[in-house]
Amino acid sequence: xxDLHDGAQQRIVATGMRxxxxxxxxxxxxxxxxxxxxxxxxxxVDELRRIAQGxxxxxxxxxxxxxxxxxxxxxxxxxxxxxxxxxxxxxxxxLTAYLVVTEAVANVLKHAQASRISVTVAARQDRLAVEVVxxxxxxxxxxxxxxxxxxxxxxxxxxxxxxxxxSGGTTIQAVV
Numbered sequence: 001x002x003d004l005h006d007g008a009q010q011r012i013v014a015t016g017m018r019x020x021x022x023x024x025x026x027x028x029x030x031x032x033x034x035x036x037x038x039x040x041x042x043x044x045v046d047e048l049r050r051i052a053q054g055x056x057x058x059x060x061x062x063x064x065x066x067x068x069x070x071x072x073x074x075x076x077x078x079x080x081x082x083x084x085x086x087x088x089x090x091x092x093x094x095l096t097a098y099l100v101v102t103e104a105v106a107n108v109l110k111h112a113q114a115s116r117i118s119v120t121v122a123a124r125q126d127r128l129a130v131e132v133v134x135x136x137x138x139x140x141x142x143x144x145x146x147x148x149x150x151x152x153x154x155x156x157x158x159x160x161x162x163x164x165x166x167s168g169g170t171t172i173q174a175v176v
Contacts, residue, residue, distance in 0.1 A: 008048060009045050009048050009049070012041050012044055012045050012048075013041075013045060015041060016038045016041040016042065019034050019037055019038055019041075020034070020038060022034065023035075057095070057098065059098075060091075060094055060095065060098060064083065064086060064094050064097060064098060064121065064128075065083040065086070065121075067098055068081055068083060068098070068101055068119065068121065069081065071101060071102055071105060071119075072119070075105065075109070075117065076109065077108075077109070077114060077115060077116060077117060078115070078116045078117070079105075079116075079117045079118075079119070080116070080117070080118040080119065081119050082118075082119070082120045082121070082122075083120075083121045083122075084120075084121065084122040084123060085123060086121065086122075086123055086128060087123050087125075087126050087127075087128075089126070089127065089128060089176075092156055093127065093128060093156060093158075093176045094128070096152060096153060096156050096158065096174075096176045097121060097128045097130050097174070097176050099149065099152060100130045100132070100149060100153065100160070100172065100174045100176070101119055101121075101130060101132060103146065103149045104119075104132035104146075104149075104172045105117060105119070105132065107140075107146065108132070108134040108136060108170070111136070111137075111140075112134045112136025112137060112138075112169070112170060113136050113137050114134035114135050114136030114137075114169065115135055115136075116134065116135050117132065117133070117134050118131075118132070118133040118134075119131070119132050119133075124175055127158070127175050127176060128175070128176050129173070129174070129175050130172075130173070130174045130175075130176065131171065131172070131173045131174075132171070132172045133169065133170070133171045133172075134169050134170050135169045136169050136170060137166065137167060137169075138164045138165045138166050138167055138168045138169050138170050139164055139165065139166040139167075140162055140164040140170050146160075146162060146172070153174050153176055156176055157176075158174055158175050158176035159174065159175050160172070160173070160174045161173045161174075
C-alpha cells in the first residue's frame with residue numbers, strides 16, 4: 001500500500017494538480033473537460049487505495065511458514081528457518097512479517113557477504129516476532145535501505161531493531 005501511495009498515487013495526484021493549474025487559462029468548454037479528467041483521476045486514486053489494501057503476495061495464500069519456505073528455497077546461501085506455532089494475525093501483520101524477512105534477506109544477499117542466514121518467526125502474544133541474523137561483514141549504516149522497512153513496520157504498530165557491527169554480522173528484529 002505504501003509503495004502505491006508513494007509512487008503511482010502521488011503521480012496521479014500531481015497530474016491532477018497540474019491540470020487544475022492549466023485549467024485557469026482555458027476557455028469554459030475546455031475547462032469543463034479538465035473537470036471531468038480530474039474527477040477521473042480522483043476515482044483512479046480511490047480505486048488504487050482500495051486495491052492496495054488487499055494486495056499481498058500469492059505465496060501468503062498458504063500461510064507465512066509456506067511463504068518463508070519458498071524464500072529459503074530460493075536462497076543461494078545456506079538458510080536456517082524456524083517458524084513456531086503462530087497466532088492468527090491480520091493479513092497486514094502477516095504481510096509485514098513476510099516483507100521484513102524478504103527485505104532483510106535481499107539486503108544480506110546484496111551487501112553482507114554472508115555465508116549463512118538464520119530466520120526465526122515466533123508468537124509473541126498476539127503478534128509475530130521476526131528475527132533475521134547473518135554472519136556477514138556487518139556495519140549497516142543508519143541510512144540503510146531498511147529505513148522504508150522500519151516505516152512500514154511502525155505503520156502497523158510494530159517495532160524494528162537493527163544490530164550490526166563490522167565483521168560481526170547483522171541482526172534484524174521486528175515485532176508486528
